[in-house]
Amino acid sequence: MQTRRHAIPFLLSLALALLALTPAAQAQDDLLGQLEKATDDPGKREVVQATFKGTHIINSQSVETPGKGTMAFLIQHRFGTLNSGAYNLFGLDQAVLRLSFEYGLTSRLAIGVGRSSQEKTYDGFIKYRAIRQTTGARPMPISVTLFASSAITTLKFNTPEVRTTASRMTYAYQALIARKFSPALSIQLMPTLIHRNYVATPEQENDVYALGGALRQKITKRTVLTADYYYMFPGNTASNFRNALGLGVDIETGGHVFQLHVTNSLGMTEKFFVAETTGKFFEGDLYFGFTVARNFTLKPQI
Template sequence: MKIKKIATFTFALLTFGYVQAQEDLLGQLDQKPDKKEIETTAFKGLQVVSMQSTKMAAKGEFYFVISHRFGDLTNGLDNFFGLDNAYTKLGGIYGVTNWFSVGLSRQTYNKVYELTGKYKLADQQIDGFPVTIVGYNTMDVNTKLSTDEYPNLKGNNRLAYTTQLPISHKFSNSFSLEVNPVFVHKNLYDPLTENKDQFLIASGGRYKLSKRLSLNLEYAARINAPEHDVYHNPLSVGLDIETGGHVFQLLFSNSQAINDVAFFTNATGKWNGGGIYFGFNMYRVF
């Protein structure tokens, strides 16, 4: 009788231990692995000022883009402070996925059509990966070129490209920085004043002034500027204004062109010697 009680007690103990072990195992299986929280976007606009930021269009979002660059302010009344010779860009950007978007625009500068692709490679994480990395590519088609000016003009002579790698870090809700290695290739170029392939290191920053205002600054240094250089490193300052469904950017720059190829490599102005251009970017989200 005593042995029977001992056996019954031992069986009950083993059964309880088995059930507990099963529950602990199931509990571990139900636990989700720790996931790093993604940091919010470092920039509110798709551009820092003129160069691309690491912000992406979300899946299904369509951005209608209007950009404008007036002429040289320093000419005063001769060109009515830039109103007489302005450049305009109209286009759209569509978020195919949360990590990939495409864009198309038409610009009055050289009647350029610009096709763009933007793709996210990594996200900045809170207490994790320190930066957001984005890839950005553009292809320009210069439709102003004609066989009257270039008798041997071929279709690929109209094309120019950029490859960029914006990398940003959000230090706080008020302050973000970005560095952007840039490669520019032109199929048609002036060998006296330009290089077929040009490399730049661009950088930009954003400082939040209030809930809806931020001050932005960007600069690009040309690594292999041509020997007979007539252009300058682009430097721009801008003010982001958030107004409900769109971000409005006011800016001043020494580069009037809006397309990336010309903006980075054909800046004609000098902040300390004339050639300052006022303009704006406006994005309307649908």
């Protein structure tokens, strides 16, 4: 009987302990279930990443920026036209080079500087990701990046009039509007204004308006087809120059993005490829070129 009296309090204590633990276990299971549901919630809003793999497409800027604390170093090289003949090794004896640095001040804001051998031109720009495409709750269907640049040519002109610093300046303004339709396909539109402080004759236009378009089509895990095109709105400039067209292949190799392309534009800044393209794409005036981009993280994210 004594043993039984000791057993009853023990069994009561065990039952009470189990009853106390059951709600805690159920609460823990409910909490884990809520966390799992939140993680898999299709309504969660997320920013669409990698609309384009780099900050440039062929001639054009893309909606992308390097990212906060990241510096991108770009080497852009463009040879002569393929129809220049064997004597010039089909353009390989002639070349134009542009070197540039781009830096992400924030995840949305970037600045950059560059120098092109064409007319010994220096340029600087600023890019701001005003709108980013998102999925989930209240999705944003497009990305919009605002772009503004200025360029100055330092070439020695053989003209009787004095070319002041202001007369050597050109400005470009763009709204880069893009949508990533799928992991493989992205499309971008680019309303563009080029303002030139100096034009050679009164008939030429200080302001040139154009509409650009670009696309990215992924074909393998590391290979992408690209294209961009600029249509100049009717005017004197459009009547005397050509619309820029480019076709290319992007190859991603670890930390590098290697871009190969052909285009009818020799220039690699907006001043040249939007308003001063002279090549006839379908008559063989094709400039073969490449771009190598390398990113350096200067401020690692914690």
